[in-house]
Amino acid sequence: MxxxxxxxxxxxxxxxxxxxxxxxxxxxxxxxxxxxxxxxxxxxxxxxxxxxxxxxxxxxxxxxRNSNLSARVREVAVLRAALTSGSLYLWDHHVPLARRAGLTDAEIEDIRHGEPADPVDRLVVAAVGELAEHLRITEVTWAALGDHFDDDQRLDLIFTVGGYHLLALAVNTLGIAPEDYLKPSR
Structure with missing residues (x-):
């Protein structure tokens, strides 16, 4: 063992x-x-x-680097994907990226708890949750995303969440340890 x-x-x-x-x-x-x-x-x-x-x-x-999503939206999605897949390693790596994308510590905490104040952040968090739980985005959420994002951006959102869920599978299975120089932000 x-x-x-x-x-x-x-x-x-x-x-x-x-x-x-x-x-x-x-x-x-x-x-x-x-x-x-x-x-x-x-x-x-x-x-x-x-x-x-x-x-x-x-x-x-x-x-x-090349996604049609803004850095902010990407990091909201990645942070939630890290949480929904149980990867504190990825969370810890992306908190600094989220800050660089303009998210405040309070907004990051709101994302952690699934309750962002910003309506677009809240919509992205909902989409990530649906993808994690049902492996699809509901019609209602898809339509709401269409009010803020074009089709390319919605596709990039799906693949960003999926890409980071895939990475979390590897991190969690392999037991990737945090780097000594990182200070956990849990």
């Missing part, structure tokens, strides 16, 4: 980082940041499967 407090798969050791690893990380990390510390435990673990990491990071980089 494995110790649940230990990762099931450890991050790739420093001495095994090579050009293949750096290529696998290249969709998200520039070469100067493709190292164990800057990659963090999650990427340093996922990079054990380099083709999978490269493919997933290409998708993830789209979600983070």
């Amino acid at each position: 494995t110790d649940p407090s230990l990762p099931r798969l450890a991050p790739l050791p420093d001495e095994q980082w090579d050009d293949g690893v750096r290529h696998a990380l290249s969709p998200l990390l520039p070469a100067e940041r493709a190292n164990p510390r800057d990659a963090g435990n999650i990427l340093a673990t996922l990079v054990r499967n380099q083709p999978l990491t490269h493919a997933y990071l290409t998708f993830n980089a789209y979600l983070l």
Whole structure:
């Protein structure tokens, strides 16, 4: 029986980082940041499967950099997806990104409790909840989203939530440990 407090798969050791690893990380990390510390435990673990990491990071980089969603909406969705999938690791990683996207600490706490004051944030939280619980967005919520987002943005919202639920599955299953330099914001 494995110790649940230990990762099931450890991050790739420093001495095994090579050009293949750096290529696998290249969709998200520039070469100067493709190292164990800057990659963090999650990427340093996922990079054990380099083709999978490269493919997933290409998708993830789209979600983070090229999505039609605003940074604020993206981070509201990611924070709720982290919570609905039980990933404190992803929550802790995205709280600073949410702050950079303009969310206040009070708004982040409201998102944590599923009760944002902002009507668009509240709608995004509802959509994430429906996707987590029913694997679909209801007609009512879909129509309400259409009052604020075009079709491209609604598609990006679905795939952002799904992409982070997928990542949470890996984080939770592998037992990815928080980095020492992160201060949990739970």
